[in-house]
Amino acid sequence: MSGGPIGNLFASLPQHPASEVFDTLLDHDSVRIERIVSQGHTAPAEGWFDQDEHEWVLVLEGAGRLLFEDGREVELRRGDHLHIPAHVRHKVSWTDPQRLTVWLAVFYA
Template structure:
């Protein structure tokens, strides 16, 4: 047995991505942020759908069409494949812990 809260990174200068499970049809990823956001020029445009929940902290997802959605602890969203998006904000003074499920 493992915990989503185990082995959290001490380095807060970069965002950390860790695959918990990876198969042909699904990938479950833990993401740890400390004030990071996506590069201004970088939009995610994924071939798979993404269901994401915030387990700790908060973050804002911006969509190419201008919508912005802030997720607080416990909030989740499903992002359809090829919905161009980016993370525009995460809490700077506290960890934001995301759990993302990518599926086809």
């Protein structure tokens, strides 16, 4: 059995996106992998992610900050990764406005 087509995480990156761009790269059984592209974007003031799945996130390029409901804020730069357990409420509080931030997010049960 052969694999699917070859993809590239840096292909077709939007330039100066008006809002965050979410691209699902893989969605299979209990795992979903997304590429997220941000540039100066944040979550709405009232919006928190409260997910049923665990999330492992990696910053491939750029920088961003995640704010957690308990007040902790974490800055992630190129190469930094973080595990976020299911139902840990969090949101994006800052992304670099000068350049694209490319995230890779893996969601799993």
